[in-house]
Amino acid sequence: MQREEPTARPRQPWWRLVVVGLVAVAAAGHLLVVTLAALPPNTYSDAARPATSYLGAYFAQNWRLFAPNPVSSDRVVRFQGAYEQDGELVVTDWLDWTDVELDLVRHRLVGGRAGYVTTKLYGPLGSRYRPLDADQRAIADIAEPVEVLGWPTLRRELVAVSDDQLDDRQVDLYLVYDRAAARLATEALEAQHPDRRMVAVRYATRSQGVTPWGSRGEDAEARERARPTPVQRINGWREPLRGTAAERASVRDFWERHR
Template identity: 70%
Template sequence: MWPSSRGSGEYRDRVQHESVDAPSRPSRWRVAVVGVVVALGAAHLLAVTAAALPPNAYSDAARPATSYLGAYFSQNWRLFAPNPIASDRVVRFQGAYEKDGRTEVTPWLDWTDVELDLVRHRLVGGRAGYVTNKLYGPLANRYAALDEPQRKVADVVDPAKVLTWRRLDRELRAGSNDRFDDAQVALYLAYDRATTELATDALEAAHPGRRLVAVRYATRSQDVTPWAARHGSAAERQTARPTPVQRINGWRTPLRGDAAERAVVADFLRRHR
């Protein structure tokens, strides 16, 4: 029995309605484009990860594949880091001790180099011990905030004439004009004392047979090789680097941490020097 005209119309409407509501399958070229974009994104993410690794066998092997990052991304990553560090920063320690009635000085101890062993050629591991990089900026900024007369007080050049901490504080504040200057002195001394304590513990761990009578630290910064000189030889790239900037702080009365702190510093020095 043939369906009535009414039934045929309902059937035809239902078929048309279902054909309209049925989701259309994406074309093959769209799937291919999406697949290529996802693959390129994943490859770029892997390349950025490999390029960001500390120097090691894996990053060296991946360098040919990540070299394209240098031309564009290395120059434009400042969009995400407006004030990146583009220089090598070093904090060094030196001590003075008595020997046969004379004041002798130790060789400079590059504490930043000791701390860099935490990250050099190590894919995993803690980074919390890398403190001199965090100290560098405040040490420079707090010293720069001092007035010229205050800097002359702070720059003790003779380890035999080192000031007590109380006297140093008093003479620095004597050059203050207001409470703001007093606050600047307090900030300077806070970082100065912290660095002096680390220097004392590190130097006495490095020279266990010597009792220090004075310590000092130095900050040194050298900008990286300019981008235009990147293709030169190692010697040419080194020659193209800007002149290092160094400031040697004045001598300070040693500050020693407690037994536990000294043990931690000595153990760190032994494992990473």
């Protein structure tokens, strides 16, 4: 009986090998970038920060519960809105949304104790604002609600004052968090004022260092006096952003349960 010779396997097309190789290199590079971004702050993670900036809108990692940089300040995000009444713009009082969210920590023994949104927003709102140059900040810091720009116009003007493509990337990263804060501000303020429709919103970030260790044993008034001076930044006015009906209902329900 004659044995059949095994048939040779067809060779893979060269372009398929190239594609697989490129995908493998890209995946390995992305894994390395994620690892560097997740490390506790050190010389290597600081040096790699420019290469890991694209993760900022999707991936957040901090070590504020542990050395070398544990929590040392109280951080607050507040919202303010403007609405029309009898042909005039009325500006609301500031809404301390962080305080609303902290009701989960203060009065709820189970569930959601550290997942409030403003703790995730606070750091990026500052770190994405700082790379803007003076001309860009002059555009971003819109001081009057009647001067509010639409989002496409705002981006176009921020980009127009610089020819640097890296600056354009910084503008987009800044607007990712700026839009997120404006959207939460819109829905939180309209939950607080259900009979009003906001025409402009803005946010403020405020940080105050905790009482120094040497003053911890003093009375409440002395401990408060010993705290560092608060640092606050008020962002410019923005065009309101609204989510789906379900998202707005979720924020409204949260407001009613935790205000």
